[in-house]
Amino acid sequence: MSVVKIAKIQGNLHVPNSDDTIAMLTSVIPDTMQITWKKNSEYQMQFEAYNNGSDAYSMLSPGNMVEKNGQWFVIKHPTAGWSGNLETTSVVATHISSEINRIRIYGDDAPTDFGSYDHAGKSQSVTSVSNDSAETAVSVSANDIMQWAFGDQQNRWGITYQIIGSFNSQMVVNPYASGSGKDIISRILAAWTDAVFWPDNLNLRIYAHDEFYKDRGHRLDYLHDTDTVTFEYDTTDMVNAARLVGATQESGGGTGINESETTIQGTGRASEVIADAKKYLDVPYKYGYGRPVGVANPYNGMDCSSFVSRVYYDFGINIPAYTVAMESYGHEISRDQVQTGDMGFYGSHGASHHICMALDNNTMIYEPQPGEVCKTEPISYYPPTWWERNDDMAKIVGGSSQTVDSAEITNSDSQSTYYFAPFYFVDEESKARWGLYEGDDITSDTITDKEQMKAYAETQFKPNPDVSLELTAIDWPAIPGDLVRVEIKPANYVTQTGVVGIVSYPDSTTSQTTVTLNSNLQTILDYQRGQQAELKSYRDSTRNMIINAQFNSSQTQTTWNETEVKAFDNSKRS
Incomplete structure (x- = not known):
């Protein structure tokens, strides 16, 4: 019989204690009890119980807690049903540590008057932080962040934390920004990608890689400790x-003498608009790409209208990304008035089909057509049907263009340049x-x-494919982080890898534990070596079989040479 402890929680999040109503539920159906753990992503239990008229059964409601193997889980999804004159309730419960998502930690970025509520903003005094930018990167340790977020939570929630192992300091963007307790843990796991979050109830434990994965001397041999093993590649998310x-900096344009006739674009920020437009040079033309402007990554590709709309967006001007719709966002000007930022339309009014943007009175920049990339051309190379000026862009550029004689001093506007x-x-x-x-x-x-x-x-980057190495464990206690020696003799495969996922059935006499092992490069290379060894063994045995067969059939026949062996081998394969 499967028995679990049920607690009716009074008040805020905490591990149940003697002040709470606790009862023993004795009507759990043993084969339905399942506990699932996946590294850094999932920790939950589920089971089904029948109505035996007990107080414990009546406590299977959202927010109450269930205990198994010393760990508490919060009931999230109880589902009642009736079948064969029997009432049952199916329960899904998540580990109590996931409830830190209910806690909001407020940083200095959001000063708040909490009134009589027991809450407080956090200080950023752990490490000196610059507030010059909304995206400030700061060198911090994992302990800095955990101490800031949870160091004084114990009195309110019963939360403690541990940093287990060595963590080098990392540059983290806004490490002390407001967020939920879950956001804080995610912030750490993103900065220290090898870290593992493995809680013990409300003791929030962050492990360094070498502290989590431990060799305890366990091994799993196919057909001895496991009867099912699957090994699957998945290259879907690979990036190499x-x-x-990188970052940009503001640099002055400097002053200088232009010895020939030149076009001056006014006294505004024309150079910034030109620099911004040119940063999209070589971006491929892709019809329909670049939208929604400001959301889509422009470097994945843009068409003619989304490119012009994107440059305007970069300066806080929102215009549509469709040529006909863009026509109403400017007023027509003559060809000799064209200056930086003006829009050149192709086609008839109300039915334009293409657009470019002027860099100056002589040069345009545009996304030409499929198969080409964003580029600049003389306006005379492909002159638009008509030109329009957007007044907001004109204010940024800073006035009309004018042609002056030689010896004019160029402007000294600053512009963004890459480091x-x-x-x-x-x-x-x-x-x-x-x-x-x-x-x-x-x-x-x-x-x-x-x-x-x-x-x-x-x-x-994700330089290697995901590898799903799963097996069933026969009478073997799966432990998170356990470094296990796995041997599959029929495949000549031997590797040592860590346990990163467990689906266990602690009370079942029929269901076996399923274990997911770490997908790392060594696991993959060991598998490939096993395949190569298996192929070599097959070739050697085939060669020996052919040679022996020929020798036995005729003592007078000469032994096959290597070419004949390979030819015979290939004929059998086909």
């Missing part, structure tokens, strides 16, 4: 190449092993060094 775009030019980066080792898998641009508003940008990109 991308364009890297290093955007560049294409490939994980060559991954490419050599699996081929090229390109991803979206990897960007950073804070990284100013090219080598640091490469190092950051390597943390964002």
Whole structure:
């Protein structure tokens, strides 16, 4: 018989104690009890119980808690049903640690008067933080963040935390920003990608990789400790190449003498508009891409209208990304009035089918057509049917264009320039092993060094396929993080890898525990070596069989040579 402890919680989140109403539920159907744990993502239980008229059964309601193996779970989805004159309730309950999503930690970014409620904003005094930017990266430790978020939560929620193992400091964007308790844990797991969150009730434990994965001397041999093993590749999410775009800086345009006739674009920010438009050079034309403007990644591709709309958006001007709709967002001007930011339309009024943007009175920039990329051309190369000026853009540019004689001093407007030019980066080792898998641009508003940008990109890449290595465990206690030696003799496969997922049936006499093992490069390489060894063994045995058969059939016949063996081998394969 399966028995679980049920607690009716009074008040706020806490581990149940003697002040709560606690009862023993004795009507759980043993084979339905299931506990699922997946590293950093899932921890829950589910079961089905029948109505035996007990107080415990009546407590199977949302918000109450269930205890199994010393861990408490909060009931989320009880479902009552009736069948064969029997009432049952199916329960899904999540681990109590997931309830930290109900807790809101407020940073200095959101000063608030909490009145009589027992809540307080947090101070950012753990580490000096600059508030100059909404996206400030700060060097912090995992303990800094946990101490800031949960260091004084114990009195209110009974929360404690542990940092287990060594964590180097990392640059984290806004580490002390307001968020839920779950946001705080996610912030740490994103910054320290090898970290593992494995709680013990409301003791929030953050493990370093080498502290979580431990060799306890366990092994699993196919057909001895497990009767089912599956090994599956999935390259869907692989990324081993991308364009890297780092931080920008404001730089002065300087002054200088232009010795020839030139076009001056006024005294405004024309150079900024030109620089912004040119940063999209070489972005491929893709019809319908780039929308919604401001949401879609422009570097994935744009068409003619979404490109012009994107440049305007970069300066806070919202115009549609469809040529006909854009016509009403400007007034027509003559060809000789054209200046930076003006829009050039192709086709008739009310039925325009293409658009470009002027960089100056002589040059335009545009997305030409499928198969080409964003580029600049002389306006005379492909002159628009008519030109329009948007007044908001004209204010930014700073006035009408004018032609002056030589010896005019160029303007000194500042413009944004990259600390290093955007560049294409490939994980060559991954490419050599699996081929090229390109991803979206990897960007950073804070990284100013090219080598640091490469190092950051390597943390964002997914250079190896996901590998699903699952097995059933026969009379074997699966432990999260256990480093297990796995051997599949028929496949010549031996590896050691960690347990990252468990689906257990603690009270069932028929269902076996399913274990998911860590998907790492070593696991993959061990499997490939096993395949190669198996193939070599097959070839050797085939060769020996052929040679022996020929020798036995005729003592006078000469032994087959290597070419004949391979030919026979290939004929059998086909």
